Structure formats: C-alpha cells, structure tokens
Amino acid sequence: MNKKKALITGITGQDGSYLAEFLLNKKYIVHGIKRKSSSYNSARIDNIYQNKKYKNKFFLHYGDLIDAASVSEIINKIKPDEIYNLAAQSHVGVSFKLPNYTTQVNAIGTLNILDAIKKLNLEKKTKFYQASTSELFGKIQEKKQSEKTKFYPKSPYASSKLFAYWITKNYRESYNIFASNGILFNHESPRRGETFVTRKITMGISKIINGLDNCIYLGNIYSLRDWGHAKDYVEMCWKVLQNKKSDDFIIATEKQYSVKFFIEKSFQYLGIKISWVGKGLKEKALIKNFNKEKFPNLKKGMIVVRIDKKHFRPNDVDNLIGDSSKAKKILNWKSKTSIYELIKEMMDHDLKLFKKKDFKF
Ligand code: NAP
Numbered sequence: 639m640n641k642k643k644a645l646i647t648g649i650t651g652q653d654g655s656y657l658a659e660f661l662l663n664k665k666y667i668v669h670g671i672k673r674k675s676s677s678y679n680s681a682r683i684d685n686i687y688q689n690k691k692y693k694n695k696f697f698l699h700y701g702d703l704i705d706a707a708s709v710s711e712i713i714n715k716i717k718p719d720e721i722y723n724l725a726a727q728s729h730v731g732v733s734f735k736l737p738n739y740t741t742q743v744n745a746i747g748t749l750n751i752l753d754a755i756k757k758l759n760l761e762k763k764t765k766f767y768q769a770s771t772s773e774l775f776g777k778i779q780e781k782k783q784s785e786k787t788k789f790y791p792k793s794p795y796a797s798s799k800l801f802a803y804w805i806t807k808n809y810r811e812s813y814n815i816f817a818s819n820g821i822l823f824n825h826e827s828p829r830r831g832e833t834f835v836t837r838k839i840t841m842g843i844s845k846i847i848n849g850l851d852n853c854i855y856l857g858n859i860y861s862l863r864d865w866g867h868a869k870d871y872v873e874m875c876w877k878v879l880q881n882k883k884s885d886d887f888i889i890a891t892e893k894q895y896s897v898k899f900f901i902e903k904s905f906q907y908l909g910i911k912i913s914w915v916g917k918g919l920k921e922k923a924l925i926k927n928f929n930k931e932k933f934p935n936l937k938k939g940m941i942v943v944r945i946d947k948k949h950f951r952p953n954d955v956d957n958l959i960g961d962s963s964k965a966k967k968i969l970n971w972k973s974k975t976s977i978y979e980l981i982k983e984m985m986d987h988d989l990k991l992f993k994k995k996d997f998k999f
C-alpha cells in the first residue's frame with residue numbers, strides 16, 4: 639500500500655482540487671494548505687472533505703505562502719514525500735493591478751517552500767513540483783513554444799513566475815533537490831475560476847439562457863490559446879515527479895483556438911447561431927438562429943457579447959501554442975480532451991448551475 643505523503647499548496651483552487659482527488663485515488667495521504675478567508679473558499683474540495691472514504695487520508699492546514707514561518711512549520715510537521723506548489727495569485731489581468739502582492743505570493747512564496755525543504759534537511763526526502771506557465775513565453779520567440787524557447791514575460795504575473803521557475807532550477811542544481819517545473823499551457827474545467835475567459839463565457843451564456851443576464855462583456859477576443867482540461871493536466875504534474883530525474887516539461891494540447899472561436903462554439907453547442915457586427919470596441923455578437931421553445935429568454939438580434947475596454951490588459955499575450963514532444967516521449971503524455979469536449983463539459987455544468995430556480999448571486 640502506498641503510504642506516500644503529498645502536500646498541495648493551492649488545494650482550494652481548480653488544479654489543487656483535481657490533484658487532491660487524483661492522489662487520493664493513488665492511495666496517497668494528502669495534505670493541503672488553505673488560506674484563511676472571510677468568505678467560504680473550500681467549495682471545490684468539499685466533496686473530498688465530506689467523503690468518509692478519505693477520513694484520516696485528507697488533511698487541511700491553515701497557512702499562507704507569504705508567511706515563511708507557517709510554510710516551514712507545516713512542512714516540518716508533515717515531512718512530505720512530494721510537494722506540489724500550485725498556490726498563486728493566478729490572474730494575469732489582476733497582476734497588473736497588484737504587482738507587488740503577485741510577486742510576494744508567486745515568487746517569494748515559492749522560495750519560502752524551497753528554502754524550508756533545504757533548512758529542514760529534507761533535500762533527499764522531499765520532491766518539489768512548481769506550477770510554471772506558458773505565460774513565461776509572453777512575446778513569443780518561436781511559433782510553437784517548447785522547453786528550448788526563450789522566455790519573454792509580459793506581465794507582473796509572468797515575471798513573478800519567471801523567478802519561481804529559475805529558483806526551482808537553482809535549488810535543484812545547488813542543493814540537489816528533486817525540483818521540477820511543469821510548464822503548463824492553459825487548462826480549464828467546470829472548476830475554473832469565474833473571472834478567467836472560458837468560464838466567463840460558459841457562465842455568461844448559461845445566465846443569459848436562464849434569463850439571469852443579457853450580455854457578456856469581454857476584452858481581446860482575438861487572443862489565441864492552447865486550451866486543455868485541468869483533470870488531464872494534474873496527472874502530468876504527478877508524472878513530472880515520478881520521472882527518474884528532476885527536469886522541466888511543457889504540457890500542452892498543441893492545438894490553438896481564439897477566444898472568439900470559444901464563444902461561437904459554446905453557443906453552437908446549444909444549437910444557437912450568433913453573428914458578429916462592428917469592429918474594435920464596437921464589435922458585438924447578436925443572436926441569429928435559435929429554438930424559441932427551448933430558449934424563451936432569447937430574442938433574435940439580442941446583443942449577447944460586447945467588448946469593454948476595461949477587460950484589455952496593458953500588455954496582452956495573444957498567441958500561445960505549445961510543443962510537448964518531450965513530455966510525450968519521456969512521460970508518455972497524451973492530450974485526452976478536445977476543445978469540443980471541454981466546452982460541452984463546462985456548458986453542461988454551468989447550465990445546470992444556473993437552472994436552479996432559487997439561484998441567487
Ligand atoms: P487557481 O484556481 O487560481 O488557484 C490558486 C490557489 O492558490 C487557490 O487555492 C488559492 O487560494 C491559493 N492561493 C493564492 N494565494 C495564496 C497564498 N498567498 N497562500 C496560499 N495559497 C494561496 O489556480 P489554478 O488554475 O488552479 O492554477 C494552479 C497553479 O498553476 C497556479 O500557480 C497557476 O499560476 C498555475 N498555472 C495555471 C494554469 C491554468 O491554465 N490554470 C496554467 C499554467 C500555470 P484561495 O482559494 O483561498 O484563493
């Protein structure tokens with residue numbers, strides 16, 4: 639029986655919740671670091687916490703990556719075999735508003751963990767996974783981005799993650815810690831944070847269908863992304879730490895679509911056709927064809943997407959697509975979920991969410 643202990647930072651987030659389920663199914667004892675917040679932040683892991691099957695196998699600890707003492711104390715208490723550092727101020731747009739805070743959490747927070755491993759003499763015991771990101775490529779230097787592509791971060795978020803990427807490598811090379819970077823391209827799911835673009839779209843459409851809203855307001859809809867499914871990607875985080883040696887890996891689907899495509903296909907999944915008119919800030923999407931009986935809250939010509947300049951970033955990353963040949967070869971990586979399956983799962987989830995008659999924001 640596997641008695642391995644894993645510590646997940648960011649356990650209440652999208653990836654943390656999927657990874658916790660994945661590791662529990664692999665018979666790990668799973669510990670998570672949870673922040674104190676004034677409102678409820680455990681919705682994604684309630685199903686685990688309340689499941690009797692995971693009694694004495696799943697533990698939560700209050701802590702904050704910025705608070706080095708709390709991080710060190712938790713690591714010392716658990717002495718984990720594997721640490722997955724998924725905690726972050728993960729919103730690129732917000733990082734322009736909160737550059738200092740983003741840097742504290744994403745950069746110094748990562749250093750706090752690595753330094754705890756070193757100071758607690760856990761170099762030989764504890765493997766470390768760092769949630770690195772395709773945002774590191776920013777202003778892209780190659781058409782498809784691989785482990786060899788030069789980084790060019792374009793936001794405080796990406797700059798903070800650049801430090802985290804390098805300090806992970808630095809502790810690997812200096813102190814012989816098994817410390818690896820998973821450079822993950824965008825991955826989504828029904829658990830995706832509500833302010834990221836895919837979830838904003840699937841939730842927005844679901845609200846409109848249910849008569850709870852009229853229109854979705856977005857920024858750069860011409861941005862191109864390589865979108866996978868979070869559930870597939872957390873398996874790769876685990877595989878990165880099971881590799882013979884610590885290393886860095888790109889995880890991507892190698893397919894690219896625009897935000898505009900994601901909007902069109904999400905409506906299309908419901909049999910609704912939209913048409914686009916106007917340009918720049920005046921561009922909008924209107925309802926063209928739909929089934930009136932199925933969607934009584936819709937009207938032909940209704941404007942369902944508008945562009946709002948407040949959702950543009952000072953410097954946007956508008957063209958990402960990964961080359962994950964190395965992970966395919968070494969980690970046996972295969973992207974499992976197509977963009978259409980991803981849209982279906984997110985739309986089905988959100989339609990159900992907003993169908994509840996007693997739903998309140
Ligand atoms: P997410 O849903 O935003 O989750 C972030 C997690 O970090 C949450 O549990 C959050 O807690 C926690 N957190 C934030 N600040 C913290 C602090 N100071 N101390 C402790 N915990 C803190 O992010 P995600 O989509 O799951 O992404 C996971 C990681 O992968 C992040 O590091 C992200 O930057 C990186 N990444 C994500 C993608 C992607 O497409 N999803 C791609 C590449 C890399 P609360 O619940 O309390 O807010």
Ligand code: G4F
Pocket residue numbers: 728729730731770771772773822823824825833834835836838855856857858859861862863897949950951954955956
């Ligand atoms: O969904 P997004 O906010 O994701 P973004 O910026 O790519 O960041 C996510 O993926 C990264 C991996 O590359 C992670 F490291 C990071 O933590 C996060 O998970 O935006 C995607 C694109 C951007 O170009 C953005 O400008 O969509 C564009 N967009 C257009 N309108 C919008 C909106 N993004 C958001 N969040 N909200 C909009 O209204």
